[in-house]
Amino acid sequence: MADLEQFRAETRRWLEEHCPPSMRKPITADEMVWAGTQIAFATEDQRVWFECMRERGWFAPGWPAEYGGGGLDRARARIVDEEMSRLGCRQPQYNLGLWMLGPVLLEYGTEAQKREHLVPITQGSQRWCQGFSEPNAGSDLASLKTSARQQGDELVINGSKIWTSYGDKGDWMYALVRTDFEAVKQEGITFVLIDMRAKGVTVKPIELISGKSSFCEVFFDDVRVPLANVVGGLNKGWSVAKSLLKHERAAMSKFTEGGAPSHDALEVARLYLADAGEAPVWRDRLAALLMDSHAFSLTHQRVAEQAIAREDVSGPSSIMKLVQTEQESAKYELLMQLMGHRGLGWEGDAFSGLEREISHSWTLSKTYTISGGSSEIQLNIIARRVLGLPA
Incomplete structure (x- = not known):
């Protein structure tokens, strides 16, 4: 217990020293720093705070250091979150890859998948979006129809997703696709990682009643994805998805704890x-x-x-x-x-x-x-x- 209290005191001092005062105020959605290849900083303080946390490994304090994390145990990782909340620190980056996909890759991903994606996520250079809901399969997720046919060492994907948050700005998508149309619906689903720059991917923003356009439709027309991008095995995606959704509440909380609205x-x-x-x-x-x-x-x-x-x-x-x-x-x-x-x-x-x-x-x-x-x-x-x- 004494060790934890010492760590808390050290964490508090570090945050007070490195988190600029302007990064300790509630923010609006327009001030959020979204990681990825399109990252942009509105102020120098945003950049400084982002880089300090990245170098510390505290984008993901509980992840192994070999994947860019802080290497902390659960108790110490929680202390980091608590002290950031106490000081009112803003989230240094917003990224579904950090809060939802990352924990799933740590559990189900191959070593190659972890190396390819976890380090860029913790460096803030890769932004993810989620491809679950479809026009006729939203809350009833197991009824999805987007198909993925195996051809050699690739999957060929056809179909569409809807209500994809910031799909027009994502570098990659983690998605559920149907790979077996004969099996019971939950048993024929595969969890796959899709490069949003791949040929055949089309994204169309959806204008909302609020006047904003954070949601998108995403269309797949013979999109080829390597089998190496399948997480958890073919037709095993339902278990992977359930594990990911357990992290959704934590992800959603990041948008209210030190985030928008102000x-x-x-x-x-x-x-x-x-x-x-x-x-x-x-x-x-x-x-x-x-x-x-x-x-x-x-x-x-x-x-x-x-x-x-x-x-x-x-x-x-x-x-x-x-x-x-x-x-x-x-x-x-x-x-x-x-x-x-x-x-x-x-x-x-x-x-x-x-x-x-x-x-x-x-x-x-x-x-x-x-x-x-x-x-x-x-x-x-x-x-x-x-x-x-x-x-």
């Missing part, structure tokens, strides 16, 4: 509650959401401790995904009702920057209960796999 919905609600005369009905709703949020935070800490102890947390992970997204949606519903017409601020001088940001965040909150598996699907998973109820 406001706390419940704290803003307190401000507008005063303008509403603190009517009992609003106070009661806000108090309930505050208690729910605190309970969720405590549960998250407990599950994190269970994960460190290598206990199975697949059940709690599904429950937490459901609860967290429903809570976020409820927060913005209350906030918008408290704001009234001020919550409709899109453009013009009549609305403050905060009001415009909240309007965009409210529209985005409608996607929370759909992305990563809809709430309805999560309820089915919890009923069958956690509670053991009949299908």
Whole structure:
């Protein structure tokens, strides 16, 4: 225990010395530093913070040093996260490869796959997107139709993916494809790594109600991918995907802990509650959401401790995904009702920057209960796999 406290003190000193003050403030989505071949820094402080963390190996403090990580055990890696949160440090890079694909490659990847992809991820030079959802296979992921036919030592991929976050900016995609159309649907799926620059890959952005275009459609027309890019073996992709999705909650949290949006919905609600005369009905709703949020935070800490102890947390992970997204949606519903017409601020001088940001965040909150598996699907998973109820 004394060793851990010493490490915590050393970590705190290092972060205070190397994290610029401007990198300790909440940020908006436009200020996020996305890793990859298209990386760009808006300020010198962003670049400095990025390079300090990269050289320290703390993009992935718990990964082995041979793959560019910090080589820390679970307890020390968690201390790094805790001290960054305490100081308010921004995430130095945003990358699904770091938070979702990387842990899966460490578990299922070949040595060649680890060498090819983990080091670039920890260097911030390779950006990943996710190719799971399809037009007729979103939350029911096992119904996907994108095909991959084996020809020699390659897979030939045809089909499409949808709602691919930043697919137009990704260097690589990790995707699920169907390699056996005769097998039970979960048993004929393969997890594969696709170079987004490969011939036959076409990406089209999707304009959203918020006015932004972070989602894309991706089309595959006879795209050839080496069999060496298959992770976990042919027709074994369902197990790999389930392992990856366990990391999705942690990945999503990176966008709210030290990331966008730059406001706390419940704290803003307190401000507008005063303008509403603190009517009992609003106070009661806000108090309930505050208690729910605190309970969720405590549960998250407990599950994190269970994960460190290598206990199975697949059940709690599904429950937490459901609860967290429903809570976020409820927060913005209350906030918008408290704001009234001020919550409709899109453009013009009549609305403050905060009001415009909240309007965009409210529209985005409608996607929370759909992305990563809809709430309805999560309820089915919890009923069958956690509670053991009949299908």
